[in-house]
Amino acid sequence: MSESVQSYVPGADEDPASTQHDVYTTPMAKLARALEIFIPGYMFGKSWGIANEHTVELFRAEFPTFLIDLCEGIKAFVGVEGENLGRLVSTSTGAVVGFMVIFVLAAVMHVVMADRRYIDSVRFAAVTLIPLAVMNGTLSHVLQTTLENFTSSTVESITTSALDAPWQFFYMFSAFYLLGIWMLGRRTGVKRYRRYSLVGVGVGFLALYLASGLMIMPDEWEILLPQLMETMQQTGGH
Amino acid sequence: MADLIQTVDVTDGQKRRRAAKPKSEARKKLAPEITSQRFIDLNKYALIAGLAIYLAGIFTPIKTMQIGVLFIFWAGFISLFHQKFFFGRLKLASLNWLLAFAVTCYSYDMPITSAETDNGFLVWAITSAICLIPFALLFTGWTKTRPSKKKRLRIVNFRIIVQTSLFMLWAFVTAWAMIRDDNGYALMYWAAFHVLTTAILPFLAGRVMCGWICPNATFQDGLLKFMDYKRIIPTLPKWIDEQSNSAAMNVSGPVDTRAPFMPATLLLAWIPMFLCETVFDLTKEAWYPVAFMFGLYILSVMMPWRKLCTHFCWLSSYRGIASHTSLWRIRFNPSSCMDCKTCPPEDNCPFYINISKQDNEMPATCCTCFTCVETCPFPKVLTYTRDKDEKARLREEAR
Numbered sequence: 001m002s003e004s005v006q007s008y009v010p011g012a013d014e015d016p017a018s019t020q021h022d023v024y025t026t027p028m029a030k031l032a033r034a035l036e037i038f039i040p041g042y043m044f045g046k047s048w049g050i051a052n053e054h055t056v057e058l059f060r061a062e063f064p065t066f067l068i069d070l071c072e073g074i075k076a077f078v079g080v081e082g083e084n085l086g087r088l089v090s091t092s093t094g095a096v097v098g099f100m101v102i103f104v105l106a107a108v109m110h111v112v113m114a115d116r117r118y119i120d121s122v123r124f125a126a127v128t129l130i131p132l133a134v135m136n137g138t139l140s141h142v143l144q145t146t147l148e149n150f151t152s153s154t155v156e157s158i159t160t161s162a163l164d165a166p167w168q169f170f171y172m173f174s175a176f177y178l179l180g181i182w183m184l185g186r187r188t189g190v191k192r193y194r195r196y197s198l199v200g201v202g203v204g205f206l207a208l209y210l211a212s213g214l215m216i217m218p219d220e221w222e223i224l225l226p227q228l229m230e231t232m233q234q235t236g237g238h
Numbered sequence: 239m240a241d242l243i244q245t246v247d248v249t250d251g252q253k254r255r256r257a258a259k260p261k262s263e264a265r266k267k268l269a270p271e272i273t274s275q276r277f278i279d280l281n282k283y284a285l286i287a288g289l290a291i292y293l294a295g296i297f298t299p300i301k302t303m304q305i306g307v308l309f310i311f312w313a314g315f316i317s318l319f320h321q322k323f324f325f326g327r328l329k330l331a332s333l334n335w336l337l338a339f340a341v342t343c344y345s346y347d348m349p350i351t352s353a354e355t356d357n358g359f360l361v362w363a364i365t366s367a368i369c370l371i372p373f374a375l376l377f378t379g380w381t382k383t384r385p386s387k388k389k390r391l392r393i394v395n396f397r398i399i400v401q402t403s404l405f406m407l408w409a410f411v412t413a414w415a416m417i418r419d420d421n422g423y424a425l426m427y428w429a430a431f432h433v434l435t436t437a438i439l440p441f442l443a444g445r446v447m448c449g450w451i452c453p454n455a456t457f458q459d460g461l462l463k464f465m466d467y468k469r470i471i472p473t474l475p476k477w478i479d480e481q482s483n484s485a486a487m488n489v490s491g492p493v494d495t496r497a498p499f500m501p502a503t504l505l506l507a508w509i510p511m512f513l514c515e516t517v518f519d520l521t522k523e524a525w526y527p528v529a530f531m532f533g534l535y536i537l538s539v540m541m542p543w544r545k546l547c548t549h550f551c552w553l554s555s556y557r558g559i560a561s562h563t564s565l566w567r568i569r570f571n572p573s574s575c576m577d578c579k580t581c582p583p584e585d586n587c588p589f590y591i592n593i594s595k596q597d598n599e600m601p602a603t604c605c606t607c608f609t610c611v612e613t614c615p616f617p618k619v620l621t622y623t624r625d626k627d628e629k630a631r632l633r634e635e636a637r
Contacts, residue, residue: 027477032498035505039556046516088517116495127499130560134437176441180563187562189493 033123037102040126044133045098046091047140049075054231058143061220062166063136064213070097098133102126105205112197113190124188128180128202132209135173139166150232155225163221170215178202272379277325278318278464284335284372285314285461291364292409295350296416302351302358303413304365306342308406313338313369315402315460326385332376339369350410350417391612397450405456412528421524428527440560444567448547448554449588449605454534455547459588459607463543470540474549478503482548482590482603499602500558503549511552544588548603558602567599568611571625574618583610583620593620598628 026032049071051059060068074093080086102125110121146161181202185195216224272280288310295303313334317324324331342365349358407427415424435447448455473479481501511530520526530552538546547554575594583593586609591601593610600610611620618625624632 026481026498026501028481028502029496029498032481032500032502032505033496035502035508036499036559039505039508039559042512043556084517084519087519088513091516120495123499127559127562130563131441134560138437173437176563179565180441183565184563187493188495 033119036123037099037119037126040130040133041099041102042091042095043098044102044126044129044136045094045096047094047136048097049090049092049094050087050140051090055143055147057224057227058147058162058216059140060213061216061224062139062143062214064209066212067097067101102129105129105201108201109198112201113185113194115190115194116188124184128177128184131173131176131180135169138169138173142166142169147228150228159221159225162216163218166215174206177206269378269380270375272325272328272376272381274321274325274383277328277331277376277381278321280372280375281314281317281321281331282461282464284368285310285318287368288314288365291361291368292413295361296413300357300361301417302349302361303417304342304349304361305345306338306362306365306369308409309338309341310365310368311406311409312402313372315405315456316398318460318464319398319402320390321464322386322388323390326381326383328376328379328381332373335369335373335376339366339373342366342369350413352417352419391608393608394612397607400450401456401459404451405453405460408453408531412531415524416528419524421522424524424527425522428521435557436560440557441563442565443606444561444564444600444602445554445558445605447557447605448551449607452547452553453531454538454551454553455588455605457535458538458544458547462538469542471545472542474541474545478549479545479590482592499562500555501549501603504551504555504558506555507550507552508555511555544590547605548589562602564602567601568604568606568608569599569621569624569628570596571619571621571628572597573627573631574616574625576616576619578615582613582615586610586613598624598632 048059048063048067051068051072056068056072071090071093074096075090078089078093080089103122106118106122106125109125110116110118113121113124116124142161142165146158150158178199181198182195185198190198270276288307292303292307292311294300295307317331317334324334342362346358346362349361351358411423411427415421431451435451439446439451478501481503514520514526514530534546534551534553537550538544570593572594577594581594584591587593588607588609589603589605591603593600600606611622614620
């Protein structure tokens with residue numbers, strides 16, 4: 001390690017109140033903090049915005065309907081044409097909605113932790129949501145793959161990939177999410193009893209996400225499948 | 239001869255053995271002495287030659303690659319990663335290159351080639367030469383150095399095998415995609431890569447990708463680390479370099495909740511990656527993973543060892559943040575730390591982490607390569623599990 005790096009830490013250059021202990025303030029720390037909210041937030045929400053006219057019904061069934069409608073509304077309001085720019089706008093609208101969710105969730109976590117600034121609670125909420133961001137991306141990828149293979153697969157296999165497989169992802173990433181809350185809480189000095197409450201908030205968020213329409217349910221699929229088959233026949237499988 | 243035998247009377251055992259074997263003395267005069275630096279150079283240049291023929295095979299109209307090239311990578315990387323073990327065991331080291339030559343011969347009639355080209359023999363001959371030259375020099379060469387008896391950590395040995403094998407796999411799928419114009423294997427490789435490095439490993443063991451899986455990490459650890467040419471960017475500005483102090487987080491005690499988790503430049507590097515993947519939908523293009531991987535190689539050649547990974551890698555930014563919540567990390571037990579004047583783990587850390595500033599475990603920037611565990615002279619400082627005293631301290635402070 002170079003000498004300059006060693007001599008730099010600790011380098012408190014802000015927040016005099018926190019100089020009683022080591023303050024790990026590094027160059028461009030503010031930008032780093034902002035990006036630590038931006039990147040997970042973007043990845044968390046972008047999947048909600050990428051539905052197109054063929055897939056929107058499927059996305060409404062897979063994700064909470066109001067989130068997809070919100071994204072579609074913003075997209076219609078912005079009204080951008082063009083494939084590449086359209087994709088950017090689509091993911092960005094999803095991300096905007098994702099940020100809203102994160103800021104609300106962070107407010108609850110902020111009250112529970114009660115030991116840091118709100119913006120640091122947002123950072124905490126954003127970073128811990130990464131497993132669910134990966135889950136959202138995986139679910140939307142599974143949906144698109146299902147549609148791509150629609151004409152070449154049997155109804156049973158499509159039903160399995162649309163109804164059953166996503167639950168495995170949900171269980172795995174939910175476990176990672178709750179584990180992440182616990183571990184990051186521990187690493188950022190959240191007291192043990194507050195960490196239990198934080199995990200409770202995480203469980204509550206997952207329950208709310210499920211209750212508001214995450215995952216395709218069998219009764220939804222019964223309505224959706226004939227519609228999809230009809231659409232596929234009309235579009236020739238594209 | 240009689241004179242030589244008379245000198246045996248001196249007490250030095252080494253001289254006695256030399257005098258008893260005049261044939262080996264004669265051989266030593268003919269064969270080259272392999273010093274430590276020569277050993278490194280020999281493997282290094284053979285590996286570079288292997289990389290050159292690989293690049294020529296996939297990027298020029300030659301459009302042919304012998305499978306043996308992949309085993310040149312194996313021989314070169316393994317010899318360089320374990321240079322302290324193999325230097326002193328030259329004949330054993332030469333077997334690495336013999337293996338590469340054997341594979342080259344065995345797979346002579348099954349090269350990766352496009353239908354239009356017929357460069358099989360030429361490429362085979364060059365590949366064979368690249369294997370045989372280091373083999374011959376190491377097999378006939380001699381050294382005064384006794385074989386090192388220091389054992390490496392098992393996990394480090396395992397990591398090196400994983401790293402090198404995955405590099406070979408990456409080289410294979412890339413060659414297949416570029417030469418045969420068929421990206422089926424490459425898509426499978428990258429799908430598995432993304433699933434492992436984004437969806438599973440970061441949440442369990444942190445930034446494992448940067449220490450175990452990334453081909454560019456292998457390229458830097460196995461080759462660039464041993465090259466002392468003048469880099470185009472020899473040092474980074476202080477405002478970039480000192481970001482490696484981010485994520486110096488405490489597990490317990492007084493925690494700076496404002497501490498950034500990752501260097502800002504590393505996070506910024508995510509943006510071009512994201513733009514390419516999402517906006518231009520390039521994930522199914524064969525050239526896209528080739529371009530971003532070779533972009534990383536080119537940049538890492540221009541910078542000091544691992545500075546690219548620490549500050550600018552577009553592959554590891556998102557995966558880096560994801561690893562903040564990891565279940566396990568290498569433990570640091572500060573009560574056992576001797577505060578040495580020079581800290582070997584810090585000197586050898588690929589991510590320039592100020593280890594002695596950590597509280598109880600390595601930060602999220604750690605790539606879990608276990609170099610620190612191996613290089614620390616004291617056994618209880620860096621460990622897989624928490625020290626009992628540290629556990630008690632943590633429990634006390636968590637209340």
